[in-house]
Amino acid sequence: MPFQQSSITSNMFIEPSHRKENENPRTGWIEVICGSMFSGKTEELIRRLNRAKIARQRIQIFKPALDKRYHDENIVSHNDNSIRSIPVQTSIEIIDLAENCEVVGLDEAQFFDEKIVDVCTLLADSGKRVIVAGLDMDYMGKPFGCMPQLMAIAEFVTKVHAICMVCGEVASHSYRLSPSNERVLLGETDLYEARCRRCFNLGEQV
Ligand SMILES: Nc1ncnc2c1ncn2[C@@H]1O[C@H](COP(=O)(O)OP(=O)(O)O)[C@@H](O)[C@H]1O
């Protein structure tokens, strides 16, 4: 069956109300934004967090300390949007650091240790909105880190897509241009390109 690009609908995420109403304690939840490299995960994370700021909610953003590509503290998208974040060595640190906020953002979630699933659960159980962005697949097309578990426990999952650098179709894979077999290899367009399934499977034969 030929690929129908129009079959992918792009619904802008509209946040549920997070206001404290009556005497009832507020409920929390988990949102996951996933996709390949260059698919707009960080842009979408920043968009949601900026809207939460406009709603005068207290926000805090965290990223794994190993990801210091553009900036030690900010998270920065490929099109240069940025927002302040706290780099953490371990996911457990997030619990105390997020204590006074209502909305917690996490970027590059695939790199957090396995405790991140419990940490996100605890934060959401305590009434916080938790927004997680990360790569769903690694350069081999395999599920990356704790992303599958986070997607399973999330109330909302948004998969965003890039454009295939080979053929212009919708891309959901991150193709590695270098011969390295290390799972973690930080980089940008120097090392990776977004590809559709077909061009990803063709590898160097495209
Ligand atoms: N192949 C591509 N497909 C789509 N956007 C791309 C591509 N290559 C570069 N970009 C740029 O990347 C931006 C998205 O960056 P970002 O939010 O950091 O993505 P992610 O966090 O998913 O890697 C796009 O708005 C666009 O300017």
Ligand SMILES: Cc1cn([C@H]2C[C@H](O)[C@@H](COP(=O)(O)O)O2)c(=O)[nH]c1=O
């Ligand atoms: C596929 C893949 C990616 N990485 C690295 C490359 C980048 O530094 C980040 C992803 O950043 P983005 O915001 O999603 O563009 O992850 C890796 O280490 N291993 C991989 O398999």
Ligand SMILES: [Zn+2]
């Ligand atoms: Zn393609």
